[in-house]
Amino acid sequence: MSGLYIHIPFCRHKCCYCSFVSQPCTGSPPAAYLEALLKHIRQYSRLDWLKDREITSIFIGGGTPSLYDGKSLARLISACRYNFTCQPGLEISMESNPNSLSPAQLSLCREAGLNRLSIGVQSFNDRLLMVLGRSHDRNQARLAFSMARAAGFDNINLDLMYNLPGQSLDDWRETLRQVMALAPEHLSIYELSVEPGTPFAELWESRRLNLLAEEEVVEQENMTYTLLEDEGFERYEISNFARPGRQCRHNLNYWRNGSYLGLGAAAVSCLSGLRLRNIENAETYIKMVCQGLTPLAEGEALSIEASFRESVIMGLRMLKGVSLTDLQLRYDLHPLAYYGPILHRLIKRGLIAIDDNYMRLSAEALPVANQILAELV
Ligand code: SF4
Structure with a gap:
């Protein structure tokens, strides 16, 4: 299996807990970044490594890819499909946020071949969404979900978080109840962790961030697993749950330590044991690609033993x-x-x-x- 990952490093604004490579942007993300990506796609599609290889999944992640309009996203998806040899019926996923989706945009993406949508809901509690610094509320999350269904998406993931500051067991139960009412196909559920360099880390260091006690977190987890099992979800990875046949194929390839090509600022590629990381800064990325340069920050050839250990560690994440x-x-x-x-x-x-x-x-x-x-x- 070989995956293709495309990174879009822009968001409305930075959430308080986020350590992903993304920068705030008002309005639409830069058109120049999209043009650079399209050029990068053409450049890499000629790699020798890709000869006789099929792309089995495409994942457009970020950041918030859905900040781009439908036409731009459809161009991006079509460029991937046209320039690479893609397996028929491959999974094409995109990450999105509830307040950056529209019916027209979703329809254009669907027509271009997008067949899996991931929505960053995180919680259905408006107070907690504010604490996290999210730029949407629960009504926007519900609306985004119904727009996606109306546009024909029958494979939707929701991202959720628990162990939020001040989140009671009842708050979390209520979020899960609202999730079940929507009946998504897949859930990615993560415990909030305080990452260095984030506003939450600063609050944590000055003792102004109160996370839950360990027993409370365990209670939240146990309730989650019981409820999801009762609802027909299979926990197939430590933090991921799917209805039968709806596991994320792109992520399964990561956990199996398969090969993947990463395009865009900060994206990582792993090509048969050769690890490459693109430069992080979006402006430098645009300049380099436009000058015909390869926008690499670093590369590393993994030894057989290092690759073996990675395969073991990643593989053990799957149940x-x-x-x-x-x-x-x-x-x-x-x-x-x-x-x-x-x-x-x-x-x-x-x-x-x-x-x-x-x-x-x-x-x-x-x-x-x-x-x-x-x-x-
Ligand atoms: S939307 Fe996602 S990527 Fe963007 S700042 Fe928030 S957590 Fe980070």
Whole structure:
């Protein structure tokens, strides 16, 4: 599998918790950035690496790609489809925010081939949305969802967050109740984390940000898992839930440590073990691409062992786990032999299980997954 990722680094304004590469922009994002992207697409479509390779998924992320109008987005999607050899019926996803969608724009995107929409809802509580510094309210989120359905999207993801400052268990239950009333196909649910360099980090350091106690977070998580299971969602990755057959194919490729090409400022590519990162600054990116230069900031060739460890760590994020046959075929390595006593200890403690030729985290390990994965880096 090979994915194509396109990064749009612009947002209405910066949310208080956000550490993604995006910059605030008033009005429409720069047309020059879109032109640079189109040129970058043409430039990279001639890469030798792409010969005999099909693109199996396209993901337009950000930032807020939906700040562009329908015509611009349709041009971008069509350019990807025209310049790369795409698998028939490939998944084409785009991230969006509730207050940057319109019926005409959604229809144009749909006609161009967009078949999966992700909406950054985060919460259905207006007070909490304000705390997060989001630029929309819950009514706009509901409206965005119904516009997407009306435009023909039958594969919609909602992004949600819990462990928000001052969020009670009832607040979270109410958000989930409203989500279920919309009946999306997919949910990405993340615990709020305080990232360095964000306004929340500043508040946290000066003790002006009150996150929930650990027991409250566990209560929120347990309620989420029970409710989603009852509603027919499968938890297939630590933070991702899907109705049958609606798992995100693009992200599955990441978790399987597959290859992908990243275009746009700050985008990362991983081409058969070669890791490349584009420069972050959007203006410099535009200038370089327009001058015919390759806008790379850095590159790294991963050793077989480093790539193996990444495959293990990423693969363990999926509840099914990582395939031992795949690891053997790809690296000629077995985790038990490679990690030795560290892995034996985790298995003995019941945190990692090996069965049916898959290695996976046990149910007890999931709440402390990050700590366990850190041991295998
Ligand atoms: S909309 Fe998303 S990418 Fe943009 S600032 Fe907010 S969290 Fe960051």
